[in-house]
Amino acid sequence: MSANIGKILGIPIRIHWTLWLVFLLVAWSLADGYLPIVYPGLGALTYWAIGAVSALLLFISVLLHELSHSYIAKKNGLPIARITLFFFGGVSEMSEEPKDAGLEVRMALAGPLTSFAIAGVLGALWYVSRLVSAPVPIIAILGYNAVINVALGAFNLVPAFPLDGGRVLRGSLWGRSKNLLKATRNATRVSEALSLIMIAAGLLLVVATADIFNGLWIIFLGWFIRSGAETSLKQTEMTEALHGISVGDIMTRDLLTVSPDISVQKLVTDYFLIHPHGGYPVVRNDKLEGVVTMSSVRSIPAEKREMETVAQAMVPYERIVTISPNASAAEALQKIAEKNIGRLLVTDGDRILGMITRGDLMKTIRTRQDLSL
Numbered sequence: 001m002s003a004n005i006g007k008i009l010g011i012p013i014r015i016h017w018t019l020w021l022v023f024l025l026v027a028w029s030l031a032d033g034y035l036p037i038v039y040p041g042l043g044a045l046t047y048w049a050i051g052a053v054s055a056l057l058l059f060i061s062v063l064l065h066e067l068s069h070s071y072i073a074k075k076n077g078l079p080i081a082r083i084t085l086f087f088f089g090g091v092s093e094m095s096e097e098p099k100d101a102g103l104e105v106r107m108a109l110a111g112p113l114t115s116f117a118i119a120g121v122l123g124a125l126w127y128v129s130r131l132v133s134a135p136v137p138i139i140a141i142l143g144y145n146a147v148i149n150v151a152l153g154a155f156n157l158v159p160a161f162p163l164d165g166g167r168v169l170r171g172s173l174w175g176r177s178k179n180l181l182k183a184t185r186n187a188t189r190v191s192e193a194l195s196l197i198m199i200a201a202g203l204l205l206v207v208a209t210a211d212i213f214n215g216l217w218i219i220f221l222g223w224f225i226r227s228g229a230e231t232s233l234k235q236t237e238m239t240e241a242l243h244g245i246s247v248g249d250i251m252t253r254d255l256l257t258v259s260p261d262i263s264v265q266k267l268v269t270d271y272f273l274i275h276p277h278g279g280y281p282v283v284r285n286d287k288l289e290g291v292v293t294m295s296s297v298r299s300i301p302a303e304k305r306e307m308e309t310v311a312q313a314m315v316p317y318e319r320i321v322t323i324s325p326n327a328s329a330a331e332a333l334q335k336i337a338e339k340n341i342g343r344l345l346v347t348d349g350d351r352i353l354g355m356i357t358r359g360d361l362m363k364t365i366r367t368r369q370d371l372s373l
Ligand SMILES: [Zn+2]
Pocket: 065, 066, 069, 089, 090, 111, 112, 156, 163, 164
């Protein structure tokens, strides 16, 4: 779904497939519609070149917009896991939600303000380029991107979650009610209403005026807002359901451990064939030395399993993902999701205290939601 393109400010930047779609749509709509009308008399190739450069500038504008959110977040000690650029915006994936309503509002506002600032700079350049009679393609690119950045800033201010405007709305509601979950639910309701209106308006445009391009565009935006709002609500609900629970509260304490000295063959017959677990901590004298999983076993050819020991097959201590028992359960969930793993070992230095799995966390979330805790 998304491709990595590098790191900025230490944050991995990824591109969602919808952005490629938008890149094409923008270049196409400019080259085939807007440009020949506004700047007649240029060749088709020139129109496409202007369209492509403008689409690229739009992409950079979206990136700068998104980086401004991340900058405020990082400055306030909120870690950003990654930035994913979607069409018409991006999502900075925070490892934690903002700690207070004021920060959420400030963070959300940074993006649209950045877009308006970019629009101001490009608009000024556009003005100068016209004064000095610069080549038409340059005027066209500057003019279009100034306008599109105003649109980008304005669109993101629409009070629909997960757009920036939705976050401003949630932050304000949160500041007033002091209840994050309630604020998120209300902001999501507003978002869903707005998205339905957009989808209906898009359909109407297609049916009534046969304006298929703009109609589909609006339907697409409505759908984007709707799915984004649902995801945000789910995320908040999950984090809130784990509120106040530490890893130590729900971890499994009695673990079946394996000695590093037994053979891989013995590990298979005495552990994997008997017990239902997908992996075992490797422990010697109460010290954690590594983890051995099904894939560790698979990496050793069958005929060598009699000779090789668990110590040779295991993932060594340095490479396993651990968590402290004092960490919050929400943090464990985040770590598991981020690294895409099934379990975390709970350790105090190299001493193993227990294990926490994705399943444990999901069960806690479901139970608490069932009991409306
Ligand atoms: Zn934004």
